[in-house]
Structures are given as C-alpha cells and as structure tokens.
Amino acid sequence: MRNKINKSDLIMKAALEIFANKNFKDVTISEIAERAGVAVGTVYEYFNNKEDLYFSIPQKTSEHFNEQLGLHLEGLYSPVEKIRKFIWFYLHYLENHPIYTELLLMELRVNKNFFNTGHHRGLSDGTTEILKLIEEGQQQGEIRNDISPYLIRHLILGVLEHITTYWVLKGKKGDLVSFSKDTAELVLSGITLKLDSTSGVI
Amino acid sequence: MRNKINKSDLIMKAALEIFANKNFKDVTISEIAERAGVAVGTVYEYFNNKEDLYFSIPQKTSEHFNEQLGLHLEGLYSPVEKIRKFIWFYLHYLENHPIYTELLLMELRVNKNFFNTGHHRGLSDGTTEILKLIEEGQQQGEIRNDISPYLIRHLILGVLEHITTYWVLKGKKGDLVSFSKDTAELVLSGITLKLDSTSGVI
DNA sequence: ATACACTTTGAACCTTATTCATTTTATAAA
DNA sequence: TTTATAAAATGAATAAGGTTCAAAGTGTAT
Known part of the structure; x- marks a missing residue:
C-alpha cells in the first residue's frame, strides 16, 4: 500500500x-x-x-530548534559571541514558533510528570549547548570562573524564559527578538571578565 | 454562636x-x-x-511574603543593598514555604486564567517592590539607566524563578538560600554602574 | 482459499466536576 | 416562646469526557 x-x-x-x-x-x-x-x-x-x-508534540520542534541552533553557532569562534548569538536565536526562534513556545513554557517546562519521563531528555531547550558554551568561555578566560557554570546558565535561561513567558501571557504582542540586544548586553556584562585591572571581582 | x-x-x-x-x-x-x-x-x-x-490558596501567603519583605528591607538605604537583600529574602522565604512555592511556580505563574483574573493582582511575587527598587537605584545613579528597569526585573526574577523551579523539580533537595550570595554577585555586577572611568558602558 | 496477526472501531464503563431542589440552621419579629 | 423569613448546607442526580475492550476489518503468507 x-x-x-x-x-x-x-x-x-x-x-x-x-x-x-x-x-x-x-x-x-x-x-x-x-x-x-x-x-x-x-x-x-x-x-x-x-x-x-x-x-510528544514538541519533540520534533525541539529537534529542529537544536539543529538550527547548531547552524547558527557554526563558524563563530568566541564563546561570548556564541552566547550572544544563542540569546538572539532563542528569542528569534520562539517568536516564530508561538504554539511550540506556549506548550514548552506554559505547560511542559514546569510539569513534574514531563520532567520525570523520557520526554524531557532529548528535548533540551538548548540547555546542554549553553552549558558547553559557558564552560568553554571559562576555560578560555572570557567568562568569569568564580561562579558555577550552572548558575550562569540559570541566569541566561532564566531571563530568556521570563521575558518569553510574559510575552506569551500578554498575548504575544510586539516582537520578542527586539529584547535580544539589551538582554545580551545585560547578561554579558555580568558574566564576562573585564581585562582592565580595576574591575576584578572582589 | x-x-x-x-x-x-x-x-x-x-x-x-x-x-x-x-x-x-x-x-x-x-x-x-x-x-x-x-x-x-x-x-x-x-x-x-x-x-x-x-x-485562592496562595493569597494569604503572598500577603505574608510582602509584609515580611517590607520588614526585611526596612532601615536599609542603598537600593543596591536592598536588591541584594531581596534576592536573599526571596530564596529564603520560598525555601521555607515549599507548598506555596510549588503552587506559585509550577502552576499559577504560567497559568493564563490565573494571570487574567483578579487573583494575579495583589499577589505580586514582589514584582512591584523590585521594580521600585530598580528605578530608585537608577535615579540615584547606583544602577545603570541605559537599560529598561523592566528588563532588569526580568533578569532578577528570571534567575530567581529558574533556580527555584529546578530546585522544586529536583525534589527540593539541598538548600536554596545558599545560591543567594553568588546570584546577587552575578546580577549586581551586570546592573550596577562601576564608578571608575574604564568601564563605562560603551 | 484459508489461517493468522495486526489495526481499527466506537459503544459501554467509570470517574468526577457541577448543579439544584430540598432540608437544616440561624436571625428577626411578634 | 412561637412563627416567619432569610441564609447556609446538603448530597443525589446530571453531564462530560477519559479510557477500555470485545468485536469487526484489513492485510499477509501459506
């Protein structure tokens, strides 16, 4: 047949x-x-x-997200630039996949059953990738290493999810990706090492 | 009777x-x-x-949170110190009210119906207070004012909610408040203005 | 053509949120 | 104290939808 x-x-x-x-x-x-x-x-x-x-609905979209993320990071060298790009891509992608976004942020991310079953694994909202970037940055000296990479990940995913959640709750008005520049600036100024002597983290 | x-x-x-x-x-x-x-x-x-x-369950606890928050901020002068204290208090309070925390973060925060009814108002996970502190800090010159206070609020609440959400999803093991110091350090180094000349935000 | 396994079906079953006519209890008036 | 009236409480009946499963359908191999 x-x-x-x-x-x-x-x-x-x-x-x-x-x-x-x-x-x-x-x-x-x-x-x-x-x-x-x-x-x-x-x-x-x-x-x-x-x-x-x-x-099981978001599975395929998540795979697509991860694929595309890989492409967008390809060719960049600096971990800090990659993180900047990650922030842009996250907001860009979610803005263009509103159904997926709503499912992911409103229902799945905070669902214990979802978290504790196989569904969660392999979905990875970029969770694994961003951690890798942070650790890379710490090794290369671009990112401060006096703070756990996991906490830095909480910072980055936290602000992105918070912005996106409120965008959804407010009815998806306006564009999301316009937050990208300031968000990156804000996050990066907290996690990058300044190379001049006056700003050592006490 | x-x-x-x-x-x-x-x-x-x-x-x-x-x-x-x-x-x-x-x-x-x-x-x-x-x-x-x-x-x-x-x-x-x-x-x-x-x-x-x-x-309607979290109503009273939220009122209590706000009351106690007020007491903990009382007597402090610097907005930046107040924000530091806010971060500590948020983690401290939620760690000690696990049922409330689970309800708030797992179910209510992302519930459209909740958001769109009167229940949301007056609950305010410290949402209003933290915005006030940020704006105060910007006026007094302690906090950078090239970034919207709303975005800064997204940063602060985002990282706090993210840390707490994962703490809940992982079964509330370990203490939450121990994240307080590093979280404050991380957030504040992104939002405070350094007073030396070399680190002006481009 | 026949047997066998795999799909598909949808009516019946079961659990639960919600309603509302009736009963009980509290309050006020006489 | 008795009676009238309003408010509160009740739980059996209703309605809606998730889930099951015996029966019917479809394809494949011998």
Missing part, C-alpha cells in the same frame, strides 16, 4: 492544531480523533493517554 | 493540605470536602469552581 502516512503523525498533527487554541483540559480526545479522521480508540493505540500525546 | 470558624478558611486549609501532595487534576472535590468536614455542595457555596479554589 502507499498511503503510508503514519497514523501517529496524523494524530499528533491534529492534536497540535487543537492544542494551539485551547488549554489542555479544554481539549477532548474525541475532538482530536475527529480532526485526525480516526476513531477514539485509535488514539489509544498510539499513545498511552492524553498527557502522553500532549508531551 | 462561637464556632465562627470561617467555612471558607476551613475548606482552603483542607485544600492546601491535599494539593500539597497531588497535582491539580488528581485532587477531587469530594476529597477536599471530606477533609474539611463539609458536603460537596458547600465547597461550591464558597468557591465558583475547583480552579477558583485552587487560585
């Missing part, structure tokens, strides 16, 4: 479209099944339950 | 105890009613629905 359109993909596509406009609890399985053109029971052949279906 | 124990408080107390151990959807109204010693219908006399009950 040729219509090898994976049913799983079909269901996920329908789910994505519906979850885009409603909260988790306002979406019904029968609604998703109907849009996907399958029976209710079929949904349960491919997903354990409603939450499992929900969690 | 003397048993003027407000039924509303009674129900909220029971709800708090139960929500402390389960997710929103795993908690039933009948469970809450039973623990509160009232009938199911009574719950609906005092709260519009399950979500309304849920949202």
